[in-house]
Amino acid sequence: MDVKKQLRIATRNCGFIDPENIEDYFGVRGYEALANALTTGSPSAVVEEMKKSGLRGRGGGGFPTGQKWAFAAANQADQKYVVCNADEGDPGAFMDRAVLEGDPHSIVEAMAICGYAIGATLGVVYIRAEYPLAIKRLQQAINDARDFGLLGQDILGSGFDFDVELKYGAGAFVCGEETALIKSMEGNRGEPYTKPPFPVSSGYWKKPTVVNNVETFANIPAILIKGADWFSTIGTEKSKGTKVFALAGKIKNVGLIEVPMGTTLGEVIFDIGGGCPNGKAFKAVQTGGPSGGALTFKDIDVPIDYDSLIAKGSMMGSGGMIVMDEDTCMVDFAKFFLDFTMDETCGKCTPCRIGSKRLFEILEKITLGKGTEADIDKLRMLSNTIKDTALCGLGQTMPNPILSTMDTFMDEYRSHVIDKKCPACVCAKLMEIIILEEKCVGCTLCARICPVNCISGKIKETHHIDREV
Amino acid sequence: MSIVTKLGSVKDNKEVSKTMQSGSTCQLTGECRAPDRNTVTAGLYLELEEFINGLSQKEGHLVTVLHKAQGLFGYLPREVQQFVADQMELSLAKVYGVVSFYTFFTMVPKGKHPISVCMGTACFVKGANKLVETLKESLAVNVGEVTVDGKFSIDVLRCIGACALAPVMTIGSKVYANVTPDQIKKILEEY
Numbered sequence: 098m099d100v101k102k103q104l105r106i107a108t109r110n111c112g113f114i115d116p117e118n119i120e121d122y123f124g125v126r127g128y129e130a131l132a133n134a135l136t137t138g139s140p141s142a143v144v145e146e147m148k149k150s151g152l153r154g155r156g157g158g159g160f161p162t163g164q165k166w167a168f169a170a171a172n173q174a175d176q177k178y179v180v181c182n183a184d185e186g187d188p189g190a191f192m193d194r195a196v197l198e199g200d201p202h203s204i205v206e207a208m209a210i211c212g213y214a215i216g217a218t219l220g221v222v223y224i225r226a227e228y229p230l231a232i233k234r235l236q237q238a239i240n241d242a243r244d245f246g247l248l249g250q251d252i253l254g255s256g257f258d259f260d261v262e263l264k265y266g267a268g269a270f271v272c273g274e275e276t277a278l279i280k281s282m283e284g285n286r287g288e289p290y291t292k293p294p295f296p297v298s299s300g301y302w303k304k305p306t307v308v309n310n311v312e313t314f315a316n317i318p319a320i321l322i323k324g325a326d327w328f329s330t331i332g333t334e335k336s337k338g339t340k341v342f343a344l345a346g347k348i349k350n351v352g353l354i355e356v357p358m359g360t361t362l363g364e365v366i367f368d369i370g371g372g373c374p375n376g377k378a379f380k381a382v383q384t385g386g387p388s389g390g391a392l393t394f395k396d397i398d399v400p401i402d403y404d405s406l407i408a409k410g411s412m413m414g415s416g417g418m419i420v421m422d423e424d425t426c427m428v429d430f431a432k433f434f435l436d437f438t439m440d441e442t443c444g445k446c447t448p449c450r451i452g453s454k455r456l457f458e459i460l461e462k463i464t465l466g467k468g469t470e471a472d473i474d475k476l477r478m479l480s481n482t483i484k485d486t487a488l489c490g491l492g493q494t495m496p497n498p499i500l501s502t503m504d505t506f507m508d509e510y511r512s513h514v515i516d517k518k519c520p521a522c523v524c525a526k527l528m529e530i531i532i533l534e535e536k537c538v539g540c541t542l543c544a545r546i547c548p549v550n551c552i553s554g555k556i557k558e559t560h561h562i563d564r565e566v
Numbered sequence: 567m568s569i570v571t572k573l574g575s576v577k578d579n580k581e582v583s584k585t586m587q588s589g590s591t592c593q594l595t596g597e598c599r600a601p602d603r604n605t606v607t608a609g610l611y612l613e614l615e616e617f618i619n620g621l622s623q624k625e626g627h628l629v630t631v632l633h634k635a636q637g638l639f640g641y642l643p644r645e646v647q648q649f650v651a652d653q654m655e656l657s658l659a660k661v662y663g664v665v666s667f668y669t670f671f672t673m674v675p676k677g678k679h680p681i682s683v684c685m686g687t688a689c690f691v692k693g694a695n696k697l698v699e700t701l702k703e704s705l706a707v708n709v710g711e712v713t714v715d716g717k718f719s720i721d722v723l724r725c726i727g728a729c730a731l732a733p734v735m736t737i738g739s740k741v742y743a744n745v746t747p748d749q750i751k752k753i754l755e756e757y
């Protein structure tokens with residue numbers, strides 16, 4: 098793996114310190130940023146520094162973190178909350194898990210800093226129940242921080258009170274969406290509601306709430322120690338800092354990487370990832386999970402930042418990067434995501450609840466070889482309608498995998514509906530079985546296992562398939 | 567299907583044993599193999615009650631309590647939901663609404679060794695659906711069902727964050743990485 102292209106900020110401590118030992122974290126200047134803020138800084142100074150750094154949310158949306166904090170700080174209320182979104186719902190992404198398991202204290206510290214900046218006294222981490230080790234380590238980090246007086250009443254004699262508690266998710270992708278997350282934290286069904294009001298004005302228990310992603314928080318102590326000026330030199334003009342990606346799928350070097358914003362897709366997939374294994378050709382890479390799109394070889398020089406990826410019909414998302422090789426059928430792949438969203442739609446609004454089912458049905462029809470050209474048009478029209486009418490981000494972005502694969506792999510869709518062939522040989526119903534006559538040695542194996550007895554031939558003679566059967 | 571029919575059919579122990587003999591294991595039709603209710607001790611209810619009383623506040627902790635309840639009972643049948651509703655001063659409808667929303671909560675028991683195959687994107691691209699097919703064949707049950715002897719159940723889940731090891735499956739709390747369909751037989755023999 099080409100390590101030179103990487104730069105570790107959010108994952109700076111992962112693998113280097115013992116995550117269960119708070120003193121290890123002290124050794125890498127842990128809790129120094131919090132101590133500095135409490136003793137020599139002021140809440141507004143922290144917010145200003147965050148604004149200056151240009152850090153944008155790593156949970157997918159890319160909203161400027163400093164600005165979010167400033168809104169919450171400006172809203173007057175008797176109680177405010179800091180929420181860490183550790184629901185990491187994108188299947189195929191594990192950046193947040195790695196940070197929570199490898200460096201839990203940085204999250205605790207950053208949440209306390211945020212609490213100080215906006216005037217909150219309670220932080221809540223909403224964490225997936227599927228991550229038992231992360232839960233254990235985070236709980237231990239919270240306990241240890243309490244023992245050292247870094248959480249609780251009157252932290253470091255500054256008069257600032259702050260504590261952190263955990264709430265568990267229960268396996269619902271939509272709960273990663275911030276309004277649904279808040280509903281779920283309150284013990285309800287995790288159904289999103291319309292924004293505004295945004296959580297910064299009315300969130301958890303209707304109080305001003307900052308919701309930030311795990312990786313966003315992990316950046317914060319580093320920014321405050323090294324300074325916003327340092328941080329803002331890294332990355333591109335509108336996307337500062339680094340981004341952690343989880344490389345998975347058909348790629349040689351699977352695992353987590355962290356690269357400066359602006360690194361190209363090609364550098365990530367070929368220089369760092371090593372390309373596809375077994376000599377297979379690279380076909381596409383999906384960024385942004387079920388909300389994103391597939392990028393192909395022609396996009397290989399696209400710099401990775403929020404705006405460039407959106408311009409290409411995909412999105413940054415939380416950082417999952419699934420690489421596909423020539424053996425992947427793009428229609429089948431789009432169908433996989435629709436199957437996922439169909440399962441995960443909360444059902445609150447019609448375009449998403451019913452639309453996902455209809456989209457899935459059309460894709461299913463195509464992969465079964467029963468599609469027509471009209472289905473392709475229907476697919477596109479319905480996709481655009483859902484995009485415009487769904488209530489929350491899940492529904493609005495659900496058609497992206499379809500639209501983006503239709504843009505770049507229209508020929509594959511056409512092969513499925515017109516020639517009734519699956520070019521990647523994935524869709525079983527579109528496969529044609531033939532016997533290569535010159536290779537057939539008459540071993541009779543095929544005839545013996547054929548479920549419909551349509552193969553005839555004598556031992557040591559060429560066999561034939563009777564297509565009429 | 568309403569909760570009444572879904573859970574009602576397993577309420578009667580006699581009926582449960584009947585379905586046991588008939589061999590049907592479908593969790594959706596309600597012909598499920600629930601454990602003998604007499605063996606569910608009152609002690610578990612007591613423990614749950616203590617947990618609820620130990621909470622700083624009841625408001626907003628329904629999901630927390632359901633996690634605890636499922637941890638104790640293994641699943642959330644109607645009686646447990648009713649108990650939680652009473653203790654939390656909520657309606658049964660509200661509790662059922664939450665239980666049915668989240669995939670983590672189950673209203674029917676799992677096998678002794680619950681098998682979960684990850685069908686997240688990374689595992690999908692690496693052929694997780696072939697694992698599911700092989701498991702279905704070897705155990706002769708569908709996804710969401712329990713084997714006749716109650717030993718295994720198959721479920722699919724969406725990503726456990728071990729995507730670098732795809733495809734992944736878990737049996738109980740043990741994780742199997744880079745699984746291929748031909749390893750399944752050996753893995754099942756461990757149990």
Ligand SMILES: Cc1cc2nc3c(=O)[nH]c(=O)nc-3n(C[C@H](O)[C@H](O)[C@H](O)COP(=O)(O)O)c2cc1C
Nearest residue numbers: 154155156182185186273274275309310313490491
């Ligand atoms: C369907 C959907 C799923 C989401 N899932 C996650 C998630 O798993 N983790 C996350 O941090 N943000 C997720 N988000 C984004 C959150 O709504 C929110 O923007 C984010 O937590 C804000 O934090 P940030 O500003 O630090 O990115 C999701 C959004 C949508 C629409």
Ligand code: SF4
Nearest residue numbers: 443445446449489492
């Ligand atoms: S878009 Fe989908 S997930 Fe979002 S509120 Fe509507 S139904 Fe629920």
Ligand code: FES
Nearest residue numbers: 684686689728729
């Ligand atoms: S996709 Fe299977 S573990 Fe993440």
